[in-house]
Amino acid sequence: MRIAIFGAGGVGGYFGGRMIASGSDVTFLARGNHLSAIRQYGLSIKSPLGDITLKNVQAVENIADAGPVDLVIVAVKLWSTEEVAKTLIPIVEQGASVVSLQNGVYKDEALRKYLPSEAIMGGVSYISAVIEEPGVILHKSPLQALTFGEYDRTRSERAVALLDICQKAGIDATISDDIERKIWEKFVFLVGLSASTASMRQPIGAIRANPKSRGFLLDLMKEVVAVGRARGVALPEDFAEDRLTYCDTLPAGMTASMHHDLMQGNRLELPWLSGGVATYGRELGLPTPCNRAVEDILALYCDGQ
Template identity: 60%
Template sequence: MKIAVVGAGGVGGYFGARLAKAGCDVTFVARGAHLAAMRDKGLRILSEGGDIHLDSPKLVERPEQLSPVDLVIVAVKLWDTEQVAASLRSVAEQGAAVISFQNGVAKDEILAKHLPAESILGGSSFISAFIESPGVVRHVGALQRLVFGEYNGQRSARVEDFLDACQRAGINAEIHDDVRRQVWEKFVFLVGLSGATSAIRQTIGPVRENPRSRAFLHDLMRETVAVGRARGINLAENYADDRLAFCDTLPAGMTSSMHNDLERGNRLEVAWLSGGVADYGRELGVQTPRNQAVADILAIYAQGTRR
């Protein structure tokens, strides 16, 4: 497959490198110091599952510079989605499928404002990975999974082709026949993980071990389930219990990308995560006090603190 990866950070860098190593024709869209380092020394993935080094990855600075491709993976931070979506119109109109592995549930709604509806696939990524230094992506733990599918539930040739590419690359991947629900299932977990680890400033291990912080984690997810159900998403009423049990299976040192960004003084995605849950709750008349608390606690850090 010819694949473009827009955003070569933790998600895009890791999965893009694996696909490239397996023989896919992958072009990364990157910028700044990360782009410069990859041009100079290549892209290096440090992972317990095996390190990867792409000596000379294919790189461009802007999506408009892409040649025709089969698939575009969007992996930028959420605040860049609008701009990236607009820049992908040409490549999508040439027949490329576009799949976002970003956080949150608003991502595909933003893509649909700019791209043909038939070009958009739904998807979620499950991984703890981040840019450790320019040109270097660190993967923490063993979890590395992609779930994706057509919004109409069909197993199309393009999702089958992408599944085959992922499997050849050693990526744990699957096609889902109700991808809208699946994106919300990921959202429930992500809101809990990101909100708890960032507000408490700890990895998942200490959070889940203390009874009060464990209850806080559970409440963040329970409120998200209630909002999703109010929006018509087919989530089980006790789905937060399932996700809390899943949190117990994670490595104690695992954290969220938002917690990593907070520690590094970077801008945060809180407005689309706990803040998004609180906004949806107000619109729907669903109480979300725990998520509102996270949004309030992190408000002064939301734009980043690095000088």
């Protein structure tokens, strides 16, 4: 399986790097100084699971330069999804499959505007990683997992092939028979973590320790559960409480990538996270006051400084 990874940041760079280190055929699509550094020096990963330095990494700026591809892993920021989807039309017509590891629940809806549904496999990533400097990925905790699967719940050959690649790379990977629910399960937690750490400018440890901020975190996630259930996703009624318990197990210093982007003055994925929850709420006639508050509070920073 020849893999192209659209985006060589924390998610794409880490998982792609692990795949390359185990012998898989992977080409990165990157831009700017990060692309230049990868081409000149290779890709380095700093990780509590062991550092990796990769030389002679295949990296291009345009998908047309990647050659024949069997699978495209999309790992760009959410605002680039439709732009990426348009560029993938030719290689999907040639038989390539696509799996997005992006945040949120809007990603595959955006891909389906341009690509046939049968080409798209659902996917979720679990990792805290960022670009520390051009050509260097910093993996912040031992967690590094992928879940993927077909929306029709079949166990496809392409899912099994990707699972084999992940297992050889030492990536904790599973195939799900209900990938839509898995995506929403992560969305519940992700919205809570991103909205709370970014709006409060604090890591999860401080937020969960204070009764008021802890209550706000729980309410953020309850709103996502209510919206998901209204859309027909099989989330348990008490799933927000389950995710709050999970938050208690996280490293106290953990923040979301949106917090990192806010602190760096970068553009935010806000419209597709808390903003997305608020939009779904309006469409469904469901109140989402906490997520709307986060959307409004962070609106000044949404496009970066």
